[in-house]
Amino acid sequence: MAHTQMALDSLDFDATVALATATAPHVDILEIGTPCIKHNGIKLLETLRAKFPNNKILVDLKTADAGFYEAEPFFKAGADIVTVLGVSDIGTVKGVIDVANKYGKKAQVDLINVADKVAKTKEVAKLGAHIIGIHTGLDQQAAGQTPFADLAAIAALNLGVEISVAGGVKAATTAQVRDAGATIIVAGAAIYGAADPAAAAAEITAIAHA
Numbered sequence: 001m002a003h004t005q006m007a008l009d010s011l012d013f014d015a016t017v018a019l020a021t022a023t024a025p026h027v028d029i030l031e032i033g034t035p036c037i038k039h040n041g042i043k044l045l046e047t048l049r050a051k052f053p054n055n056k057i058l059v060d061l062k063t064a065d066a067g068f069y070e071a072e073p074f075f076k077a078g079a080d081i082v083t084v085l086g087v088s089d090i091g092t093v094k095g096v097i098d099v100a101n102k103y104g105k106k107a108q109v110d111l112i113n114v115a116d117k118v119a120k121t122k123e124v125a126k127l128g129a130h131i132i133g134i135h136t137g138l139d140q141q142a143a144g145q146t147p148f149a150d151l152a153a154i155a156a157l158n159l160g161v162e163i164s165v166a167g168g169v170k171a172a173t174t175a176q177v178r179d180a181g182a183t184i185i186v187a188g189a190a191i192y193g194a195a196d197p198a199a200a201a202a203e204i205t206a207i208a209h210a
């Protein structure tokens with residue numbers, strides 16, 4: 001059984017709220033994607049927090065510096081999970097973990113572009129990271145990459161931390177990702193690019209929850 005996360009990657013405020021309204025009943029976590037939060041800011045988080053009390057909200061800040069300082073306003077505004085880049089300084093990662101703990105929330109370390117993902121996972125798990133994010137970004141997907149090999153390597157560590165997987169996951173690959181050890185399955189394009197996003201979200205969640 002894994003939880004599902006809908007990645008809201010539009011730049012448009014109203015389109016994002018509309019997509020969240022259609023899909024929120026069918027997923028566990030709403031993700032405000034990096035381009036979306038940069039474009040729309042904390043007001044969007046406040047709007048989604050008020051409208052969707054039953055969903056967790058992840059803000060994909062991909063923080064690269066000043067971890068505590070950057071993440072704190074988002075936890076204050078109701079984020080449940082905030083992301084920090086694994087390639088950033090270890091002090092930055094620690095800052096996001098510390099501020100997550102201050103608010104009883106979670107820090108996710110995104111392994112995008114980390115050279116030694118196994119070593120980084122061990123390091124940040126020791127530091128108290130709540131979630132490891134295995135992530136093949138949109139540009140990496142365009143170059144033909146997938147997250148599956150990284151998932152196998154990180155799951156094999158059995159560190160007891162949550163594992164989130166993002167990078168082109170769709171209904172056809174959800175069972176594979178679930179069975180390989182993901183605890184959070186992220187889907188963006190597979191949902192917002194579908195003719196019926198609510199139905200696509202429901203299909204992926206039914207598989208993830210099985």
Ligand SMILES: O=C([C@H](O)CO)[C@H](O)[C@H](O)COP(=O)(O)O
Nearest residue numbers: 007034137138167168187188189
């Ligand atoms: O994090 C993402 C991307 O890097 C933009 O910041 C996406 O939200 C994530 O990859 C999930 O989207 P899909 O790969 O389209 O499922």
